[in-house]
Amino acid sequence: MSNHHETTSLLRPFTGRPILMGLPGNGMTSDDATPRRERGSVMSKFAALAALALVLGCTVFTGTSFRFSVAKDTFFTRSDDVAYLEERIDLWEAWKQRGNLVEDRVYLHTRHYSPIEAKHEFPIYLNHSDAYAHLVADGHKGAFRNSADYFLYQQGLDAQVNQAFCAVAASVALLNSLRGILEELPQDPIYSPYPYATQTDIFNECTHTNVVRQDDTFQGILSAPFGVSLNSAVGLLQCNLNSESWDVQVTHVDPDKVSHNDMRQTMKAALRDPNSRVMVNYERTSAGQIGGGHFSPVGAYSTALDAFLIMDVAKYKYPNAWIPTEVLYQSLGTIDYCGQWAGPAAQALLPPALLHPATPADMEAAKRQLGCQPKHRGFIVVSKK
Template sequence: MVRSSTSAVRTMPRYSLIRAARSANPLAWLAACVVATLAACAPVPPAGNQAADQTSHQASLQVPASAASAAARPAAGPLPVPPNLIALTQPAGQKRLMASAHNQSYWPLSEYFETQRNEAYCSVATSVMALNALGIHRPESTQYPDFPYFSQEDFFRSIDPQVANAAQVSKEGMTLDQLGAALSTFPVEVRKFHAGDLTLGQFRDLIRDTTGRSDRFALLNFRRAEIGEAGGGHWSPLAAYDAASDSALLLDVARYKYPAVWVPVTQLYAGAQAVDSVSGLSRGIVIVGTRAN
């Protein structure tokens, strides 16, 4: 069977498409580069529904002009941090962490920091960080046979495939409700909050109260565009809250793309209120913690 030219273009690898566009038209080449650069942890829909594919991709690639212009990759390293955010590696970022009264989540989370193993595994990397940091009983590990450990490789081993499975998540990521259900498989207490059901004050209280403890963690589902970054939907844990600046520390699991940054809570709230194109609901926070005896 001979495919149409449109179908062939859709199936071309991203960088093959860029090379083809460059040879055909300089403007098309530039547009293809922008699309490739903005690829993030946003879910990639199944190939069976092309209309849904276009809708989801368009939603995930909607970024402010400031974010798009900031997406020029330096010679080496991740994308530049937007001016409204403060990287933890900067002196001001480190000072903010040390001065914060709500930084107890940072220490155990940083000990088990993970980089997502593919561009759709942000929810998985965020989850295993939290599970290991909680200090609960750990399962046998395929990756480390002599040491029990929660790993991205084994995350779905005990999860009902109807809830989530590795093949699906590696293409689409996970929604707020889906991750909440997946984490309920483990011996932890799970609470999920859609940001659309929370006021800004309630959202802030959840972050402040959780980051002030080391026995529970706030896993944030948000859209990058609202905090000035390039990309779409994403998951990462929140590790600290600073009252003076009303900002929270986001430990970005896409470390190849952005470092850990302090983000104004108002912008995190806007990012969490963004509608997930898969569920049709707002994003939000999953709180995972140890179970009471």
């Protein structure tokens, strides 16, 4: 499916503190997941480094002044303190190089603090004032035609509850952004009587039958073929919208059929329509990120950058990001090798060995039995009729 086999762990990109974490199971991991590895040695090193971090992160007092530093020129009153710190830094650098931590690479990807006029590195992450400035740069007399959806998504964009639920989280965020114009939202009992879609109550009889079976007894998204395809995400939305009032259109970005400008104009039109929303299914590595296929809503378009703002539902991994139209087009035009399949009825017939395959050969056998067919990724536009 479109959102599995990302290979990275949880991260706090705003603080730069990587957290080592993996998913349990047989190694067939999902979006934003970490490959399994020996935990004992990693955790023992992590404990040692926690103590080291306390040393490196302490405020060093020198008389009445102080400075925060992790550099080798930190002021100490004793020369042996300097030698000790240098040794610890050298050990830390060597350990990082040996570990080749994915977490560090993800963190570095988020550190783009370019001035708004300067030549940008992309993606530009929405974690500094220059990036936020593009939300209002296209505004005229207070009407920010290209960025209104960004603010509407603040009504209910939650982080995906696990690392395979990006399509679910994106769909839920889209539904919650329609509060006020949507006749009826899914209602989680925990919030009753207030309507609020969650990654639990979005599943209903329609989704179980036509999209994927996901309940207390069967975890279809966490079973072969894993995740949710673009076509399945369409079904997820259709099962939660009144077809007499709402239209759900999917565009598979086949470069032979859909041009770069076609994509730009269609998505911009959806952003400018207060009764429309757009979400994308893109491939992270093609967009300058770490991971595989991923879903997220689109919150804005910047004319100055010719870039779309991806409202990343993997909040633990990446901030929202401006991705240039050309780059996004390339990432939408990638192939999901199980972009179309026979659905929950076929999945229910898989034997346990293929439902949770332990080897690549088992996975290929499961895909054949499920009738997996390759499809281009792309985007979905939801609009009021």
